[in-house]
Amino acid sequence: MLETPDGRRSRTIELIAEILEVQVDTVRPPQRLREDLGLDSLQSLELLSLLGEELRLELPMEEALELETVEDACAFVERTVAANA
Amino acid sequence: MKVRFVYASFQRHAEAHPELREHVPCDEYFGPPSLGIAYLAASTPPRWALDFRDDRVEDPGFDDDVDLVAISCFTPSAERAMEIADAFRARGKAVVMGGIFPSVMPEVVAPHADAVVVGEGEGVWPALLEDFERGELRPRYRASSDVDPASLPLPRVDLYLDKEGDAYHPDDYPVQLSRGCMLRCHACAIPASLGKRLRVLPLEHAMGQIEQLEAHGKLASLTEDTSFFPASGAQRGLLDLLDALAERDREASVSYVGISMPMILATPGRILDRLHAAGIRMFYVVGGFDPITRAAFTGRDEKQRGRAIDAIRKCHDHGIDPYTSFLVGNEDDDEGVFDHMLEVADAAKLQKAEFAIFTPYPGTPAWAQLLGEERILHRRWSKYNDANVVFQPKQMSPDRLLQGYLYLWREFYRSRRHLAQRGHREATIQF
Numbered sequence: 001m002l003e004t005p006d007g008r009r010s011r012t013i014e015l016i017a018e019i020l021e022v023q024v025d026t027v028r029p030p031q032r033l034r035e036d037l038g039l040d041s042l043q044s045l046e047l048l049s050l051l052g053e054e055l056r057l058e059l060p061m062e063e064a065l066e067l068e069t070v071e072d073a074c075a076f077v078e079r080t081v082a083a084n085a
Numbered sequence: 086m087k088v089r090f091v092y093a094s095f096q097r098h099a100e101a102h103p104e105l106r107e108h109v110p111c112d113e114y115f116g117p118p119s120l121g122i123a124y125l126a127a128s129t130p131p132r133w134a135l136d137f138r139d140d141r142v143e144d145p146g147f148d149d150d151v152d153l154v155a156i157s158c159f160t161p162s163a164e165r166a167m168e169i170a171d172a173f174r175a176r177g178k179a180v181v182m183g184g185i186f187p188s189v190m191p192e193v194v195a196p197h198a199d200a201v202v203v204g205e206g207e208g209v210w211p212a213l214l215e216d217f218e219r220g221e222l223r224p225r226y227r228a229s230s231d232v233d234p235a236s237l238p239l240p241r242v243d244l245y246l247d248k249e250g251d252a253y254h255p256d257d258y259p260v261q262l263s264r265g266c267m268l269r270c271h272a273c274a275i276p277a278s279l280g281k282r283l284r285v286l287p288l289e290h291a292m293g294q295i296e297q298l299e300a301h302g303k304l305a306s307l308t309e310d311t312s313f314f315p316a317s318g319a320q321r322g323l324l325d326l327l328d329a330l331a332e333r334d335r336e337a338s339v340s341y342v343g344i345s346m347p348m349i350l351a352t353p354g355r356i357l358d359r360l361h362a363a364g365i366r367m368f369y370v371v372g373g374f375d376p377i378t379r380a381a382f383t384g385r386d387e388k389q390r391g392r393a394i395d396a397i398r399k400c401h402d403h404g405i406d407p408y409t410s411f412l413v414g415n416e417d418d419d420e421g422v423f424d425h426m427l428e429v430a431d432a433a434k435l436q437k438a439e440f441a442i443f444t445p446y447p448g449t450p451a452w453a454q455l456l457g458e459e460r461i462l463h464r465r466w467s468k469y470n471d472a473n474v475v476f477q478p479k480q481m482s483p484d485r486l487l488q489g490y491l492y493l494w495r496e497f498y499r500s501r502r503h504l505a506q507r508g509h510r511e512a513t514i515q516f
Contacts, residue, residue, distance in 0.1 A: 041376045042392065045315050045351035052316020053353075059316045061283060062267045 002054060008081065009074045015050050016070060019043045029071040037070075051077060057084050086218060087134040089151040090126055090244070092118040093169055094141040095161035098439070098494075098516040101472035105516060108495040110505035111437070112513040115141075117255045121157045121184055121206065123240030128207045133214060137244040140169065142253050147172050153217055156198075157184040160446050161470035163194070170197040179222065181213065186466070188278040189448030191225065204228030205264070205279060207237065234264060234286040239293050246301050256510065257304035257340035260294040262286055262326070263319050266311050272374050272412070274448035283311055285322040292329055295338055304340035310371065313348035324356070330363040337364020340510075341408065344368050346396035347375050349407075357403035368405050370397070373412025373443070383417045384425035397433035408514070409435055412471075413490055414443030419480040423489040427496055436501065437514055440493040441471035442486060443478075 001007040017024040020037055033039040039047070052059050057080055067073050099105050099113050106113075118139060129135050138145045154173045158166035163186040170180045174197070183202035187194045191201045200222050202209060208228035216222050242258055249255075265280035266273070295305045312323040330339070342365055344352075349370070372378040372393070380386040381393035400407035411426050430438055445451040445461065446469060455461050460477040468475055472490075474483040481489075494516075498504075504512050 042347045042350055045347055049315030049351050049353065057316070058318050058321055061314055061317045061319075062281075065267060 005078055008077050012074050012077050013070060015047060019046050027070055031070050032068055087151045088153045088155055090122045090137045091145050091154060091156045091169055092122055092139050093156060093158045093162035093166035096467060096470055098472045101470065102491060105494050109498045109516060110502050114513050114515045115253055117245050117258045120240050120259055120261055123242050123244060125206045125210055126241040126244055127238040128210050130211060130214065139248045142248055145169050147176055151178065153179050153181065155181045159185040160466050163466040167194060167197040185274055185278045189274060200224055200226060202226045205232045207232045231265060231280045231282055231284060234284045237290060239297060242297060257306040258298050260291065260305040260307055262291055262307060262309050262312050262322060269450060270374055271451045272449050274446050277448035283319055285318050288325045288329065291326050299338050304338055306340050308343040310343050310345050310348055313344055313352050315351050327359045327363040339365050341367040341369045345371050345375050346378050346393055349396040349399055350392060354403060357405065361404045366405060368400055368407045370407045370409040372409050373415060379415050379417060381429060382422055382426045384421050390429060393429055394433045397435060408437045410439045410441060412441050412443055414478050414486050416479045420485060423493055426493060430497060438497055439514055439516055440490055442474055442490050444469050444471050445476050
């Protein structure tokens with residue numbers, strides 16, 4: 001699942017939904033993580049922890065802290081994978 | 086040429102409020118200086134002679150024959166540091182000041198010093214000494230870029246160890262794992278003083294620091310919460326260090342690791358197991374800085390209260406004692422916060438804790454906010470030490486906050502008098 005960009009995108013959205021304990025189809029790319037979805041600081045840390053673990057990558061923290069939307073999170077995953085390829 | 090490094094003294098909780106000693110059944114921990122001078126001494130060219138004076142335990146030696154005096158201070162010691170600087174300068178000695186306070190308030194210390202170093206000292210120290218040798222010392226030295234952690238020599242902690250005696254003999258000394266931080270926490274001055282980029286020190290450097298302490302029979306304290314940032318290079322560095330410690334067949338040499346409750350909750354249990362396997366048996370848990378604990382202690386957020394208790398239980402479950410620091414006086418704290426804190430501490434079965442008054446240190450976002458709101462009560466820097474109220478709290482009077490802080494110390498330890506019978510390490514706290 002994590003081998004392709006589409007697979008990583010789906011998994012990122014699934015993880016956000018799992019952490020928020022909501023149905024995955026309610027999480028949409030333009031939504032803002034904090035304001036729209038209510039992702040708090042601990043849940044942000046949990047998201048980074050799970051992403052790093054599943055992708056087996058170190059994440060650039062300065063960039064991770066700038067994420068605002070679900071789309072940003074998906075793009076961040078792709079950039080990080082590409083940088084480590 | 087000879088340079089003398091001076092670490093200026095400051096008041097701790099028990100010195101600011103001696104009555105606490107009657108109520109707290111623990112030994113006071115009198116800790117070592119921060120690492121700034123030890124790193125700067127290690128970066129001093131060999132053509133310079135150097136020595137060190139710890140103002141907390143000895144005279145600064147104002148009349149001694151030295152060419153240059155380098156004084157390091159943070160906010161609680163800034164007033165004393167400026168007094169020391171004035172005394173040396175009155176005797177014709179040149180004085181350089183650096184450290185967190187001079188880095189964020191250079192205009193305050195400038196009238197007391199021939200030169201002020203802003204930012205990490207190692208980056209400008211050799212050039213400053215050359216300027217001094219030529220008689221061209223400049224009033225301000227600003228580190229233009231972050232110091233490369235791979236270039237750092239091991240800190241000269243031997244200078245600190247030489248000061249130990251009957252009244253002063255710390256069990257542990259700080260070991261630095263990283264510098265700087267990309268977070269922008271309300272009450273933290275690290276980004277302003279050490280930069281916004283988190284730079285991890287190489288494993289060899291971290292192990293080198295621990296091994297030089299072990300050679301003197303001392304433990305290492307690892308104080309940086311940023312080491313737990315999930316999936317980061319800092320966490321990788323910590324895990325590598327844990328593995329290196331666990332591989333050695335010898336007694337644990339780390340006294341505690343600093344961490345916050347969100348990081349405990351976000352850290353997988355298997356990493357806590359690796360900490361335990363490496364011999365780590367105590368966390369220094371900082372509470373009251375982060376959104377979880379700020380809300381948990383108000384008594385109005387059941388979810389965050391539950392998370393705070395879960396964090397402490399998670400430590401217990403993994404065999405690591407959570408010695409917790411409670412910060413009181415945040416914006417959401419009303420007069421009920423004191424009893425709510427005690428209730429959380431009891432519910433989580435905490436054995437040891439310390440209590441601190443929120444302090445808007447210069448260089449922090451909190452300082453800028455309260456200054457803008459005209460809520461800074463005074464600038465007597467020696468009172469900026471977590472044991473005095475220096476700002477107008479939002480939901481109570483300054484005196485009510487001070488009395489509440491003293492009440493927390495008394496009440497928490499009222500039911501824990503048995504700690505006095507415990508062994509040295511179990512019965513020692515920072516106050």
